[in-house]
Amino acid sequence: MNRKIYISNFDRKLRSWEKDITKLEKKAEKVTRTLQQHIDELKQHHESAASKAADLLHSSEEAWAEVTYGAEEAMNDLKKAFRKARAKFGK
Numbered sequence: 001m002n003r004k005i006y007i008s009n010f011d012r013k014l015r016s017w018e019k020d021i022t023k024l025e026k027k028a029e030k031v032t033r034t035l036q037q038h039i040d041e042l043k044q045h046h047e048s049a050a051s052k053a054a055d056l057l058h059s060s061e062e063a064w065a066e067v068t069y070g071a072e073e074a075m076n077d078l079k080k081a082f083r084k085a086r087a088k089f090g091k
Contacts, residue, residue, distance in 0.1 A: 038085040045078040
């Protein structure tokens with residue numbers, strides 16, 4: 001193989017790899033955005049559950065059943081969101 005052909009082939013391969021790298025970068029950006037969205041959702045659910053925990057501490061005996069129900073719902077929402085994120089992105 002002569003020099004010009006070799007350089008031309010080498011350059012073509014480099015450009016092809018550059019395109020592949022760019023595609024991979026775009027995928028990584030999308031995954032990062034999606035993962036951040038899941039993390040933000042988890043934080044919101046965590047804050048809600050933490051708020052319900054505070055409600056549990058300060059609730060009266062009369063409000064206990066209602067507050068406990070809300071706390072359980074908040075905890076279940078947090079678990080669901082975490083499972084969803086784990087299923088999407090692995091352990």
